[in-house]
Amino acid sequence: MTGRLRPPTGRYGGKTATERQIERRGRFLDAALQLFGDAPGYRGTTVASLSEAAALSTRQFYEEFRTLEDVLAALHLQVNDWAEEAVLAAFAEATDLPLAERVTAIFRAYAGNVTGDPRRIRITFVEIVGVSPRLEEQRLARRARWVELICAEATAAASRGEAAPRDYRLAATAFIGSVNGLLHDWSAGWVEATLDEAVDELVRQLLGILRPAGWSPAAPE
Structure with missing residues (x-):
């Protein structure tokens, strides 16, 4: 993966694309705090497990980040x-x-x-x-x-x-x-x-x- 996927634009569910992006990023970081900071730790976490913990998709992960x-x-x-x-x-x-x-x-x-x-x-x-x-x-x-x-x-x-x-x-x-x-x-x-x-x-x-x-x-x- 050489770069992030491009997130969708426009308003959806009453939120702008920027607002949705901030919310998604926050959910990934909250999930990372739990998984990296407790069990299984950074080295034991995968993109799939982090996305699952954030209740988001791996596609959405790559819209926000390139790597763990x-x-x-x-x-x-x-x-x-x-x-x-x-x-x-x-x-x-x-x-x-x-x-x-x-x-x-x-x-x-x-x-x-x-x-x-x-x-x-x-x-x-x-x-x-x-x-x-x-x-x-x-x-x-x-x-x-x-x-x-x-x-x-x-x-x-x-x-x-x-x-x-x-x-x-x-x-x-x-x-x-x-x-x-x-x-x-x-x-x-x-x-x-x-x-x-x-x-x-x-x-x-x-x-x-x-x-x-x-x-x-x-x-x-």
């Missing part, structure tokens, strides 16, 4: 977008809080979003890994966005005298690895802790990066 890898790519971006939206909303609400409270609010929002549905954890940290060079590039690109977010917040905190001034890129990259690893292991039952305890540990790690031993916040003028 395209579905996984779209789903991975969607799951990350949900988490990013939760984090940005927490950022906006926590703007005026002290650094420690601000960081805690942000990480509670992130952790609550990605662990609220175990299927999202599996899509983000398991199913996407090692599928193809294209998806590895996408996975690392989304990770880089999280690194940039942390660097931006750390730099802003340093400019306010709340954190040590430094280049945070390397530390932020290492920290994101800690976040992904701990939340994955927690969701898999390999870590005996509550979610709040896991988040508190991550917050302590980040504050240790932002405020290393021997450094003190600037005194208010």
